[in-house]
Amino acid sequence: MDMSNKKLRIVFLGTAAFGVPALEALIRSSHEVIGVVTAPDKPAGRGLHLSKSPVKQVAEQYHIPIWQPVRLKDPAFLADMQALRPDLQVVVAFRMMPEVLWKLPPMGTINVHASLLPDYRGAAPIQWAIINGETETGISIFQLSHEIDTGDILSQTRVPILPGETAGALHDRLKIIGAELLVKTIDDMVNHRLQPIPQHQLIKPGMVLHPAPKIHKEDAHIHWDRGAKEIVQLILGMNPSPVAWTLLDGKMLRIFRAHVCLPLSKPEVPPGTLDTDGKTYLHFAAADGWVAVEELQLEGRKRLPVREFLKGFRG
Structure with missing residues (x-):
């Protein structure tokens, strides 16, 4: 079957600002974003008014259906996801997902990660790369699997870290680069131009892998x-x-x-x-x-x- 012109039905899962350009790029692409899953609204500010995530704000702007489950294993939520019949799910700056969710679409779930995997697996790769004095980082797009940030690599691009650059400035550059690479990667998936690479093949002898845990x-x-x-x-x-x-x-x-x-x-x-x-x-x-x-x-x-x-x- 020729999929070269196939328009994918995509569910986007994300919360933080890092995911906004990726969602907007998918909306502009030839594919269809049929749903957005994001975190529940949180109390913020002195008045503790409920605050919407940056991803939710974009979804509302484009009138895309939104889900905000407290539990990702909630049966009603999972039934809704199944009823959407997505071809693919895209995760950017979200939270850990249960297998029952990431295995749901026929094409699986892909994630945009701000490092050159397998290096800097974890929640804060941008910050730790700068803290550790790296001069280069990048974007990796990979297929979700059981262990966090360990799935097969679909695409990568290298990005220099500029002298004196803050984590905030690097974050703002990487989110744009990640959005562009995401759309290209999905198009390559549709056109069978990708050869997934298991991460263990990228670990060279003597290579030291840096963790990137959540910052406290x-x-x-x-x-x-x-x-x-x-x-x-x-x-x-x-x-x-x-x-x-x-x-x-x-x-x-x-x-x-x-x-x-x-x-x-x-x-x-x-x-x-x-x-x-x-x-x-x-x-x-x-x-x-x-x-x-x-x-x-x-x-x-x-x-x-x-x-x-x-x-x-x-x-």
């Missing part, structure tokens, strides 16, 4: 007894969330941007010592050099560039 607030705590470059990578990788932090006079100091003072010279003071002229710079001593803060926010105050911050700082 304590992961963002700055330890000044580490190297200056490592600390700056942590600061960039934790921007925009949860934001790297330290304590200053008992108050939380959040640091959004910083750079290494070059040339590196080992400070003759304990790690964490603050140095400033009160006008133009604020430096912290690391194990092997100084970290120059560029943008910061002291507890109870506004987020400011360092020069603006120092105008009101008496430390």
Whole structure:
């Protein structure tokens, strides 16, 4: 049977902003998005008004039917999915799915992941790649299987990490690249142009695989007894969330941007010592050099560039 012009019926599953360009690209494609599955609305803000996920907002804009199950194994929800008769499901920035759901369509379920799998499997690949000082990452599209982020690779593209790039900036680049690769991959699936590659074939002898688990607030705590470059990578990788932090006079100091003072010279003071002229710079001593803060926010105050911050700082 010739599938070269087949219009696939696709169910999209996603919640976070990373999935929005992918959903919009599918809507613009030759295929049909017949349903969207996203997280239940959550209370947000001071008034705790219910907040819709970014993916739900797009689905409403295009009048696509929406499901927001609390449990993905809910029999009524699964019956609805079966009744839709999707050819394919696409998952982007969602949650773990039960086998009964990801095996439902004839063509299975594919996932868009922001790393060069099998490296950086997990919930936060963008942040960990920057924290670990990588100079390259990418997008992998793979077929869902039992273990998380381990299915056969359908397509990949490499993406350089720019000097000084934050996790937020890299996220915004990768979500566009991922959306473009997704549509191309689905078209290649329809036209039998893909050869799925088991991930174990991509693991070279001696290759070290990095985990990318969910980020917690304590992961963002700055330890000044580490190297200056490592600390700056942590600061960039934790921007925009949860934001790297330290304590200053008992108050939380959040640091959004910083750079290494070059040339590196080992400070003759304990790690964490603050140095400033009160006008133009604020430096912290690391194990092997100084970290120059560029943008910061002291507890109870506004987020400011360092020069603006120092105008009101008496430390």
